Amino acid sequence: MSTDALPSLAGAPWFQAPALQAVLAALNGDGIETRLVGGAVRNALMGLPVGEIDLATTAVPDEVVRRAAAAGLKTVPTGIAHGTVTVLSAGVPFEVTSLREDVETDGRHAVVRFGTDWARDAARRDFTFNALYADAHGQVFDPVGGLPDLRARQVRFIGDPDTRIREDHLRILRLFRFHAAYGSGPLDPPALAAAIRLRAGLDRLSRERIRAELVKLLVAPGAAATLVTMSEAGLLGRILGGVADGRGFARLVELEQALDLTPDPMRRLGVLAVRIGEDAERLRARLRLSNAEFARLEALSGAPAVRADLDARVARALIYGIGAPAFLDRLLIACARRGGDPSALAQMAMAWVPPDSPFTATDFMARGLRPGPALGAALAQAKAAWIAADFPTDAAQIAALADAAACDR
Secondary structure, three states: OOOOOOEOOOOOOOOOOOOHHHHHHHHHHEOEEEEEOOOHHHHHHHHHOOOOOOOOOOOHHHHHHHHHHOOOEEEEEEEEEEEEEEEEEEEEEEEEEEEEEEEEEOOOOEEEOOOOOOOOHHHHHOEEHHHOOOOOOOOOOOOOOOHHHHHHHHOOEEHHHHHHHEOOOEEEEEHHHHHHHHHOOOOOOOHHHHHHHHHHHHHHOOHHHHHHHHHHOOOOHHHHHHHHHHHOOOHHHHOOOOOOOOOHHHHHHHHHHHHHHHHHOOHHHHHHHHHOOHHHHHHHHHHOOOOOHHHHHHHHHHEEEOOOOOHHHHHHHHHHHOOOHHHHHHHHHHHHHHOOOHHHHHHHHHHHOOOOOOOOOOHOOOOOOOOOOOHHHHHHHHHHHHOOOOOOOHHHHHHHHHHHHHOOO
16 A cells, blocks of 8 residues: 555644654654554544554664653663663653564563564554554554554454464453454454464463453443453453353443443443452452452442432432442442432432531530540430431531430430
């Protein structure tokens, strides 16, 4: 394909940003070329937001560091053994990786050799639309036919799918994650067949790498349909170690969209795979969840469901006790699994600001109680009665609750 038929990114505001242009200016010239590669190019051509910008260069890492320093830019050797240096420009990080090809790989780690051949650098990448480059003028280069796949929203491995997966078995999960994020229609049949054939390689990956990919997949636009495909292929159960609730997951996605909620990976993981405490424990081990993530999933496992028809007064008391985020988790997951419209309670949970308790120790000391267990019990009793009364603000009603609690001591 001639360069005349290829698009350009030159007019994009993000491409003209001074931070990016400063890095390109520092790293280009005297026989060295640096191009944008991967996600930034892909997303720009798809009309999607551009986040992190990765660069590929014919310069070896030491030369990248030297040139950046000469231009007054700071560098961080984030992965220098594999050719990656992070260059900071106006506080913005850019990962700059020397062109390379895999010399040896065991499915998890690769030994690489640096070079200057753009075609060989492209050939070692995973998917065709991730091997699109743009030079310092914004001209797009497509050495492996990624543009047709991008237009078709087809996630296709570069070259032989089995070879790409054997180089790094995480690419099985990346196949599904990228399909959920950018794909349309069914998965590429050769890619899916290779993922199924080589699925045992997932067992060799670190739990942290699997978690990182799964979390991104769970919040992708096409997650629900993609998870069904993974389950039918025998891959999802292998990752989760249990049976997945695909129907509940799909319904939760619909509820989040109806309520204009940001997709939440832990809530989605909860509806997909957590019903009892053992499920949360298993996921913590298999995915190396943080303590906070585990606590959130564990809280879902034995908690009473929050029905959509729950009385608003009871709902406010529950929100006060467990917090709005946990309340929303229970409500949405219960409605995803059992039906019901959570809109009214969800809107209340997001809008209502729980008040502070109106009672202090001084109130009960003024009623003749001394500091100690009796005073603490009176405080707790008055607060419980105040919650049960739906958080009254009337001073006389609050005083009556305090009087009653003090008299019981």
